[in-house]
Amino acid sequence: MADAFYDDATVQCPYPHYAALRANDPAHRLAGEDVYLVTRHADCEAVLAQPEVFSSKAGPGLRQRELMSTAKAPLDAGYRVVRTLLTNDPPSHTRYRKLVAKAFTARRIAGLEPKIRTVVDDLVDALPAEGRVDLVRDLAQPLPLIVIADFLGVPRSDLDVFQKWSDDAAEVLGGTLTEQRSRECHQSLQELLGYFDERIAERRLQPSDDFLGLLLEARAADERPLQTEEMLAISYVTLVAGNETTVNLLSSLLLLLLRHPDQLARIRTDRSLIPAAVEEALRLEAPVQGSVRLATRDTEVAGTPVPKGSRLLVVAGAANRDPAVFTEPDRFDLDRGNSRSHLSFGKGIHFCLGAALSRLEATVALEHLLDRVERIELDPAFQPRYADNAVLRSLLSLPVDVTKARA
Ligand code: HEM
Numbered sequence: 001m002a003d004a005f006y007d008d009a010t011v012q013c014p015y016p017h018y019a020a021l022r023a024n025d026p027a028h029r030l031a032g033e034d035v036y037l038v039t040r041h042a043d044c045e046a047v048l049a050q051p052e053v054f055s056s057k058a059g060p061g062l063r064q065r066e067l068m069s070t071a072k073a074p075l076d077a078g079y080r081v082v083r084t085l086l087t088n089d090p091p092s093h094t095r096y097r098k099l100v101a102k103a104f105t106a107r108r109i110a111g112l113e114p115k116i117r118t119v120v121d122d123l124v125d126a127l128p129a130e131g132r133v134d135l136v137r138d139l140a141q142p143l144p145l146i147v148i149a150d151f152l153g154v155p156r157s158d159l160d161v162f163q164k165w166s167d168d169a170a171e172v173l174g175g176t177l178t179e180q181r182s183r184e185c186h187q188s189l190q191e192l193l194g195y196f197d198e199r200i201a202e203r204r205l206q207p208s209d210d211f212l213g214l215l216l217e218a219r220a221a222d223e224r225p226l227q228t229e230e231m232l233a234i235s236y237v238t239l240v241a242g243n244e245t246t247v248n249l250l251s252s253l254l255l256l257l258l259r260h261p262d263q264l265a266r267i268r269t270d271r272s273l274i275p276a277a278v279e280e281a282l283r284l285e286a287p288v289q290g291s292v293r294l295a296t297r298d299t300e301v302a303g304t305p306v307p308k309g310s311r312l313l314v315v316a317g318a319a320n321r322d323p324a325v326f327t328e329p330d331r332f333d334l335d336r337g338n339s340r341s342h343l344s345f346g347k348g349i350h351f352c353l354g355a356a357l358s359r360l361e362a363t364v365a366l367e368h369l370l371d372r373v374e375r376i377e378l379d380p381a382f383q384p385r386y387a388d389n390a391v392l393r394s395l396l397s398l399p400v401d402v403t404k405a406r407a
Helices: 008-012 015-024 041-048 065-077 092-104 106-110 113-125 135-140 142-152 156-172 179-205 211-217 228-259 261-269 271-284 355-372
Strands: 027-029 035-038 130-134 290-295 299-301 304-306 311-315 373-378 399-404
Touching (some): 027 304, 041 290, 041 299, 041 311, 092 106, 092 211, 092 228, 113 135, 113 142, 113 355, 130 135, 135 142, 135 228, 142 156, 142 355, 156 179, 179 228, 228 261, 228 271, 228 355, 261 271
Parallel strands (some): 035 311
Antiparallel strands (some): 027 035, 299 304
C-alpha cells in the first residue's frame, strides 16, 4: 500500500501531515520503501551538513529506482548525463561548483535585472486591460522560462520546444512515472542534450558571454577545461533546477498575497516589504518540498536507525513550518524576523546557485505587476489544485480578475 505521503489529499495540502510526522515520527519510513522523511528543521540541517554520510548520489526522484533499469537503455545509446552538481558529492562536486559559480556572481545576476523588467513588462502588456487572466499561465510560467532561456543562451524562437523539454525533465523529479512516460521523458532529455551540444559547437566557433560561453571559458587554476558532456550535464541541471522551481515560487507568492489582501495592501503602499513577502512565500510553500539523499553507512536520524543504502527525503516544506524555529509557523507574516531561516534553497555545499536570481525574478515581477495592475481579485470560488507531484509544489492555475492602471 502506498504511503499517505502520496495521497492526493496530502499532495494538495501536505502541512497537517508534516506536522503530525514532525511531532510523532520525525524520520518516518515510507510504507513499502527504503525512504525516510526527515521533517524537523534541526534534523534536516544536520543531514544536509554531512554529505559524506548522506550522499547526493541518490538517483532521480522518489519511486523512480525501479524505473532506472528500463530508462537506462535509451540514455546509454545517446548522451550520458555525468554527475556534476545536484547529484554529485565532493571532491568532484566541489570542482564543478567552483567553475559554475562564476556564472552566478552577484554582479552577473544584478546585471539581468533590466532584462527581467522588460520580460515582465511584455507579459503584463499582453494582459487584457480589464477582465479574467490566469496568473500561472500568463506570468508565473513564461517569466522563468524566458529568463533561463536567455541565461543559457537559447533563442526565443526555440522557447516552445524548450518548454516541453523542461516540463518532461521536471516530471522525472518526484512524480510517479509509468514506464512509457519514463521513456518519453528520457527521449526528451536526449533531444535537449543534442540541442545544447549544437549550441556549444556554435560557441566554439563564435565565443559569447552567456552561460554556455562562460562554461567554455571556465578553467580553474591548474585544472582541465570542461568536456562537452560535462557542460551538457551542467546546462541540463541548471534548466531543471531553475525553471519549474521559480514558476512555483511566483505562483505561491501571488496566491498568498491574494489570500491576504491586508498584507497586499501594505505592499502596495510600501514596496520595500516585497523581499519579506518573497521570503515568506519561500518558507510557507517550498517550491521544492524536499531533497533526496542516500545513506552511505548505517546511521540514525532523530533516533531512528537508517540502514546504509536507504534514501532520505529532507523535507524543507516541513522544516519551514517547524514551531521550534518559527513562531506561529503557518501564519504568513511580513514582519517575521527569521523567514530566511527556511530551507527552501537547501543548505551547505549544494545551497541553490540560483537563489539570488529567483529572488530577483520574484521581486521584479511583483513590483511591476503592482505598478501596472491596479486591481487584482481572486475568483471567490477558486480552489487551488497542485500537480500530482510530492516533491515539486506546482500550482496549476490562478484565475483572477484584473484592471490595469491607465498608462
Ligand atoms: C525558487 C526557485 C528555486 C528553488 C526553490 C531552488 C531550490 C534548490 C535546492 C533546494 C537546491 C539544493 C538541492 C539539494 O541540496 O539537493 C538547489 C540547488 C541548485 N539550484 Fe536551485 N532553486 C531555485 C532556483 C534556481 C535557479 C533560478 C537556478 C539557475 C538558474 C538554480 C540552480 C541550481 C543549481 C545549479 C543547483 C545545484 C547546486 C549544487 O549542487 O551545488 N536554482 N536549488
